[in-house]
Amino acid sequence: MTDTAHAGHLETATGLDNRKLAIWTFIGSECLFFASLISNYLVHKETWLTGPGPFPHEAWTSPAGKVFEPIIEIPLVTLGTALLLFSSLFVVLALANAQRGNRKGLLLWLGLTLLCGVFFVGMQVYEFTHFVHKGLTLKTNLFGGSFFVLTGFHGTHVTIGVIWLFTLWIEAFRGKIPPAKSLNLEIAALYWHFVDVVWVVIFPVVYLIK
Amino acid sequence: MATTALDQQRAHAAAGHEPTGLWSWITTVDHKRIGILYGATAFTFFLMGGIEALLLRIQLGTPNNTFLSPETYNELFTMHGTTMIFLAIMPLSAAFFNFIIPLQIGARDVAFPRLNAFSYWVFLLGGLFLNASWLFGAAPDTGWFGYANLTSKQYSPGLHVDFWMLGLQTLGVASLAAAVNFFTTVLNMRAPGMKLMRMPIFTWMSFITQVLLLLAFPVITVALILLMFDRFFGTNFYVPTAGGDPLLWQHLFWIFGHPEVYILILPAFGIVSEVLPVFARKPLFGYAAMVFSGIFIAFLAFGVWAHHMFATGMGPIADTYFSLATMLIAIPTGVKIFNWLGTVWGGSIQYKTPMYFALAFVAMFIIGGLSGVMHGSPPADLQQTDTYFVVAHFHYVMFGGSIFGLAAGAYYWWPKMFGRMLDERLGKLHFWLMLIGFNLTFFPMHILGLNGMPRRVYTYPEGLGFEELNLLETISAFLLAASFAVFLYNIIKTWRGPRNAPADPWNAATLEWTIPSPPQEWNFAEIPVVHGRDPLWEAKREHGGPLPEPPKVSGAGIHMPNPSYWPLVTALGLSAMMSGLMLIHHLGPWGIIAGGAILLFGVFNWAFEPAG
């Protein structure tokens, strides 16, 4: 992805790489994207008890007398959260290896990052299906809607990150990420960390705060 | 096939010839060509928006008119507003970002040329998508800010809102991609010596615009996503019966919408700040104040959104905050106005067409700004809101402001873009028709609004006193249209003429005028080194007079990015996804999947294509 018009004039005015500046710009913009989604979630907290359950932290008895347990399962999500945090650690280690030209280290840590990412997505898929089985869908109530949309868009970001990192893993495997090109990984890593810190906010807001 | 075409072009370029032909435009990544594409497309959409407005005006010319059915009227004002804002003014500004910014900062192209092409294609496809709704008899009909819950499935069945929602979503992608690109370009691609505080003021204002785009568009993206889930997937974010809240839409929309109006005006501020000094033959007065007031306006833009919502009854504390914050914007804007005055004051004003438009811009924008301040006072705004007084306000800022500013830019940069001088006499005719037509069309709206004429009504009854002024407005709107007919004629006439423009026809100050008109593909044979704010004036002063005409050079050894069609493929994939979404109840997920596959295919080929 070397898409810059810096032919014959390699330095930029700030001395910073175009792509790195661009990804930071994009991340800045994404802050507003997730802020809006989080606002949506919080705003509906007031009213999401309208409509049928189940609900996150409250047990609920349907008019027909069916009892719904609180739906959120903190241990499972804690595991996912930890995995995502560790993946952030792994990807900086992968980057450090890439910068030092240690291809094996790079492949190892990047591979672990990918595994964590895949597990996180898997965790979410499991959680979503589990919720659906328990009767919570997008349409059930506003908790369902705002929960699935917020965590779903986060999950989509993670999935894109996984695909991106996987491409880089293959590139690395084919020896196409020498230290001079470690920036390719650094950029993907920045995105990955950002997706991670978004989860750092979502986790307490959605799962822990009643 | 394709590769050979690319090869040919590469060979062409190496030999120093500009590639020509349709294919070269489809695969172009040259910021100048993309700028021209933006300009031509946006101007076409502007004419469409204008024709829509003329139809609205015919309907409103007389009371109880039946020229248009209520549905058609509602579709027309919605599409008129949406078209003018998203398909005319924003991309017309983008045309100038594209063509002018790299030239002004002494760069050979933008930071990401292929991303730039992608932005254009997405914009084009988004605009076509939105207007395709006419063919299905389902043009959007809920107003340009589409308030929930009127847009819900229950109250707006059919495809009208779907077209609007997905069309805007697509256009948002284009704007965001372009914003990332130009943000990076301005920061990173400046020629040596061009410090931030030496940047031409147009580049500065455009840069601030990119920041606004970056921060405002994600919010409407989310607002539209929520609407999309409501309409397609049965959520209830805006559906009150299920606990959802239509007011949330208003908040999200205006958090985007208010910064959006500064997205519309800041580029025009920039253009005018270039034109006034050149034709007054005096440097811009208070350069630093101009820059900081622009930044301040952008910053405040995020804190005033609810002044569009005074009638919702937000309570005294919120009203007070939003009212005071709104009024505060008058201060930095006033600083700009006074600095423009200071610029022409004591100058030696050369009355060329661009200067006419620039001066009229200042005069008209003041009127719109002052009515804006009147809106900023909630107890008064409760009467003004949703009347023609608001319609008058925003046409004064958007037409009297943005369009006059963009027209100044068009006349000013036309010779640079096409190597031809537009006809001065026709230009002035265009100007006078436009100035008079504009004021006669929109000034009476103030009076009508304060005297009780609500907006967005397809007709009004007799006896409320609205007849005379509405008829006057309708007639004047045609005068306004005539002014654009003159402009079109000027373009055609000039097109037939020779390429007669020198490199620096206006005795200007900035780098784009140091190179031939039109510029060669690589812009600068040698990247310039900048020593001050008005590099060309300084060079001329040093030289003791006009500089000699810059020579055309062969360009051998200058490496330019390769043309590529992957941006177009990717954009097509995105549009296919949007169409798939709209047809989800017919195709199931397959449309989306197919679109997504094309998108991914495009992205991967793009990523692994040698950029040259």
Next chain:
Amino acid sequence: MPLTPASRHLRRWACVLPLLVLVAGACSPGHYPQTTLRPLSDFARIGDDIQNNTLYWATGVFVLVEGALLYAIFRFRGRPDDPEPSQVHGNTVIEIIWTVIPALILAAIAVPTVRGIFQTNAIPTGDVLRVDVVGHQWWWEFRYPTLNLTTANELHIPVGQTVSLHLGSADVIHSFWPPRFAGKRDVFPNRETRLWFKAERAGEYPGQCAEFCGIQHARMAFRVRAQSPAEFQTWVAHMQTLGTKPAAAAPARDSVHTASAGATVRSDPQAAPPAGPTDPAYAAGEKLFAAKGCVGCHSLTAVNAPKGLVGPNLANVGARTYIAAGTLKNTDENLAHWIRDPQGIKKGVLMPNLGVTADEARSLVAFLRAHQ
């Protein structure tokens, strides 16, 4: 024929004068019954005073700045061969001045604004008349909870008493706007909003929905009928007698409102007194009203009226100035036309065409006209 200078002069004025008259007429608020510029209540005055204050300042700024601009445009005209003017880059003192002066002007605008914000947001207490306003696509429902009355499209209020409006919506967002009495207040399906004012003068005044609410947003007007306290009491007492059967002798339609400029005077009462229950057309109409399904959407009782009906309450429909939310004058012809072809008159309206024949319509009109 050559014109003398004087007659040329005359000619010119002959062209200009009518134009001037037209413009002057078009600019005077008296020309506009729905104007916001001649407030008739305490609430509207607060906004009007603030608007005037702002407008004065704005006019001052306008004259000064545009004047300076025009002066510069003419004064500093230059020719290409003129020497380069002196290259001024800025002036800190003057820049500070033109930052501070606008700030002071804004303060002069902001102070009354903030005061006005708190005044208009105060919740009225004491002797207030509560009215619940419900916006429907595309008509207005008015309920008087303390009087247990319901009516539609005409808001009756007493002069001199503060009315406290509690507003809501049955479907989408609308905006309630009685320009002579108050600014707009949006109505929402999921929250209550508030508005209040004390009318100062009797009369009938137009109002309008001001938030785009679908295909017939333009035709969602209403009337405010401000009445003297005594008249209002009479009206209340009369309305409270309106059950399914109208009172035998409906009071003559009140045409006593002062003919103040801008207020529409009640049209003369229909020449013929309204038909009573004994009229055969009335009886036929009554049957049709049930048979055609009108009852499904319309109530004919003002007292204890059911909530949530699709159509407006018709208990006193015979006495309204307009029908269908300002679309038509309430004449027998129009009413019959409306009953036969609401979709043709107000496209998209939520009242279907029910296949009423001309004869049936006549009976229905007789029946409805008696509901005054």
Next chain:
Amino acid sequence: MDAHATSAEPERSHPSVGVYVRIGLVLFVLTALEVGLYEFTYGGHAGPAGAAIQPFFVPLLLLLSAGKFALVAMFYMHLKQDHRLFTGVFVFPLIIATVLILGLVVLEAYHFAFARAG
């Protein structure tokens, strides 16, 4: 950031692997604290102390998560060492985003409170 870098400024060296791992541990501990806090306030281990914590629960949680956020941004995303421009490009939107969330929640809460009181 106005300074015109003449040569691509070699970014100040990134932290060592040891620092990364230590940050990772801290992140893990902070997460554990978050969950623990929940457990002791509302969860299975909520004792009498839980009620006492409740008023501080949300601020504490937000503080913990802000800490994690800052650690990742500063060390893993290298904001601490990299060019200040990156910090600006990230933190400015972050501020606007935070204000936006707060503003929306407050405005909507007010509206609902008002609607109910009415």
